[in-house]
Amino acid sequence: MTASPGNLADRPEASADLLSQLLRSVRLSGDRIVAYAPPRTFSIGFADTGSLHIIEEGELALRIDADLHVEYVSRGDVILLPRGDAHHISDVGTRADGVVRAGAVENDASGPEPRPEPEPARWLCGTFTIGDPQASHLLGSLPPVIILRGAGGPALEGLEVARRMIVFEMQSPTQGSAVMVARILDLIFIQIMRAWAAGTDVEPNWLAGAFDPQIGPALSAIHRDPGHDWTVEELARACNLSRSAFAARFAARVGQPPATYLAHVRLDAATDLLRDSSLPVTLIAKRVGYESEAAFSRAFKSRYGTAPAYWRRDVPGR
Template identity: 40%
Template sequence: MPHGQGHLLLSEPGVPAPRVDGLAYDYASDRYAILRHGGGGAPTSIVCGTVRFGHPAARNLVALLPRTIVIEGSPGSASPEADWMRSTLRLIVAERRQLRPGGEEVITRLSDILVIQAIRSWIADDPAGQTGWLGALQDPRIGRTMSLVHRDPAQPWSVASLARETAMSRSAFAARFTELVGEPVMAYVTRWRMQVALDWLRTDDVPVAVLAARLGYASEAAFSRAFKRAVGISPGAARRSPPDTLRESPHLAPA
């Protein structure tokens, strides 16, 4: 459930379902718990977890995902994705049965892998995963450009310098980037920098001038002007605003 909407899990249509947050849990730690509920029918075991994405690229990805991702496949299925996910779930359950030293860390890492496997499966199988921002990331040349910008947003990128990285002419590169990503390359560079800045403002208690330098801006004033154009409020206001009430400009959303 990539967007975290409320939902129902039922054994059959019409069966009453209580709110899960009102039931009693056996807490193994402050992060892991066991819930036992119901009775009288065939037992069903469900492994549930919550994953929070903080990095701007991950938030871009989540915004593009469907309401639900379903990986189908019964035991013995020829689907490698379903087999990998069953194996990962078995490892999680095995760790949980006997929580040994480091077990919580193992479960956390395996859960990360499980989510990545599910998203990869969706990208490979769903036409929506082959277009727009995700499709551009998979293009050998444009995807490399985007990765360079993601890894080092402070570089003084230009259309010419990024074209050189892809061994394309400036005009051909610019046209190809706009075609696949849906916006000009320098607009994407600026938008990415503002996404990174927003993430740092929420998590990093350093002066705005330091953030501006990290992102390659010559002055705090130049950075603040660019930030306000993209996000709609100043960096200081963004830092003071709770994450769930911060108004992000639609220009920060992936194409």
């Protein structure tokens, strides 16, 4: 008789799933989807929410408000802004502040070659609720924008299926459509993150480290038990690497030394306990690996600017 495969969520490796850790720790979930089909000249601002843009027609200009750099996107491109950075999307001839650039209007008839009329822009915008954007370094360490180009490749083929499902729910809403859309947005977020992290030119990041077979076991161990007294030697053994090789590869893939990453994860775990439990601060300090409440409070205040007890008092929802 064939044994039952069991529930994936009950398997040991599921607890070491760092992308799921991100979604849980920042309480990120799909919210809603809106279809945009603006006039030819437009500039639309988005802020304070995680955003997903699926370009269906036309060419658009994307600018993060805190950055002067402009990205041009077109049909088939998928854009994710996981941290909720404020940004504008406009037609290619309009600045983010709504001013039409010189030369963006149609050419005069006396010009050598009139510019063809641009294709009308059309795209889907999904938003994500970020329940706790400050409590986790995982979300904050992601890039402000992730762009998957074109319509090819397995990742975007899966996204196309998800897009069709969302369009169907938008065009034919019925009981449960809001939940369906929210769940599909969750799936799209995960798929984009997977495709980005598996890319060859990804920046050093915790998720890039999680996808590295030589470093992933160490990150899994840290997240599974942040309160353990981890040493570089012990983490290196978990990865079957020498101490020096492990430390160098960890810093190259994750972007920070193992001890620094461990300290961030411990404080993330502490904020979860402060928010979701009534445990005294002294016990929380021990659970997340600090030898004393004083050492824990110093580290916590250095990162959050306030003592653990005050952070707990002021956190929304308590």
